[in-house]
Amino acid sequence: MEPSGARVRFVLLSLFTGLVSGLEITSTGxxxxxxxxxxxxxxxxxxxxxxxxxxxxxxEWSLLSSDNQKEDKAVILYSGDRAYEDYYAPMKGRVHFNSADPKNGDASINLTGLKSSDSGTYHCKVKKAPGIRSRKLLLIVMVKPSKPRCYAEGPTQEGKDIVLKCISSEGTSPLQYTWEKTSDTKLLPASAVLDPVGGTVNVRNASASASGSYRCTASNRVGTEECILYLNVTPSPNTAGIIAGAIIAVLLILIIIAIILFCCCRARHRKKYEKEICNEIREDVPPPKSRVSTARSFTVGSQRSSLGSMSPSNLHEYALKPQYDKIPSSEEYERPPSHVPLPPPSGAKMAGPNLSRMGAIPVMIPAQNRDGSIV
Structure with missing residues (x-):
């Protein structure tokens, strides 16, 4: 019973102290x-x-932690008639008491150069024995939308679906996007579908009337930014002509390649054939005759043909001339030197029958006149 009695006395003392104390928070904002x-x-x-x-x-002003497991962060203090404004490093130089002397009943603070990290619940606690009072305030620091970027996605041609996009890279959600046409009728095309959250406008089956300037506005609760886009819807190209031209160009290229390959193959084949002909050894061709036998046959034939045209009167003169042009026969080449017939005496005249018996071959020499010309 004694612990229970002590607890009751503590509760009653607390209530009595609250009733006696005159400290009150008067802010109602x-x-x-x-x-x-x-x-x-x-x-x-x-x-x-x-x-x-x-x-x-x-x-004492403190920033309450969103996680119950972490401690609250003291931002600024006033104690012993002195203010401690640079107590919290992230807000150093940016937080100050609103009054130069808070004892006059003003514990408000001013926070400058707000950042998104400053968002949170702030706790103001005023203590003057025996009274203690406090107040909590929620601060939401929002980021103004950055200047959005406007562009058209996809081909801007007649009959195509054109998507107009507007994107702001910074800004606290929720962001809202609005589109409007600033030229001509000032109205979006009838086939346009607007997405205010995604910031897109889908213009289905676009026509030339959709051309013009458009404005997109990005906004949230703390600010707005906008951008301008000019859309030019062009006629669709002649697809059939482009395809036909592409096919003709491909065929021409293939024909040129085929001609080049044919010429290369033909030149290579010709070069290979010439090389084989140069290196070929023909076995069916007889070896060439020696110069001696050819000269002999030519001389003998010439002599015989000359003898056939000689007259008896010229034959005697021919027999008397030394036989310097005679080509020895094969028998004479094979005959030993001892059997070689001696030449006739220079002063003696030999008749045609004797020359024939000695193995001489009659040769006809053309007759000449006194001037040296052949008769």
Missing amino acids: PTSIEKASGQSVKLDCQFSLASEDSGPLDI
């Missing part, structure tokens, strides 16, 4: 604030004191 990045914000925390609050004044 909104507890949720939305601001754009780069802006400034005032977190309001007004309080009032009574004569019963005689202890030292302590003010």
Whole structure:
């Protein structure tokens, strides 16, 4: 029973202290604030004191952790009649008390150069013994949309589906996109389908009337940005003519390649054939005759033909001339030197029958006149 009695006494003492204390938070403004990045914000925390609050004044602002397992982060403090404004490193130089002397009942702070990381729940705690009071405020730092990029996706030709896209790379969700035509009728084409979340406009079966300038606006709760797009819908090209031209070009290329290959093969075949002819050894051709036998046969034949045309009167003169042009027969080449007949005496005249018996061959010499010409 004794522990239960002690607990009851503690609860009653707490209630009595609350009733006696005159410390109160008097701020009644909104507890949720939305601001754009780069802006400034005032977190309001007004309080009032009574004569019963005689202890030292302590003010503490902290950023509550979203994870219960982590500790809260103290942002700025006031204790012992002194302000500690550079207590939290990420906000150093950006957080200050709104009043130069918070003891006058103003514990509000100003936060400048807001960043998206500054978002969170801020807790203002005012303590002056025996009273303690606190207030919580939710700060949402939103990023303004960046300047969007406008472009057309797909071929911008008549009869095709053209997609107009608008994308902003930065900005706190939700972002909303709106499209409007700024030229001609100021209205989007009748076949256009708008997606405000994705930022697209699908113009189905586009016609030339869809050409013109368009404006896209990206917006959220803290700002807007826009971009301009000019759309030019062109007539569709002659597809059949393009295909026919492509086919003809391919055929011409194939024909040229075939001609080049044919010429190369033919030149290679001709070169190979000439090389084989040069290296071929013909066995059916008899070897060439020697120069001696050819000359002999030619001389003998010439002599015989000359003898047939000689007259008896010229034969005697021919017999008297030395036989310097006689070509020895094969028997004479084979006969030993001892059997070679001696030449007739230079002064003696031999008759034709004697010359024949000695083996001489009659040769006809053409008659000449005194001038040297042949008769």
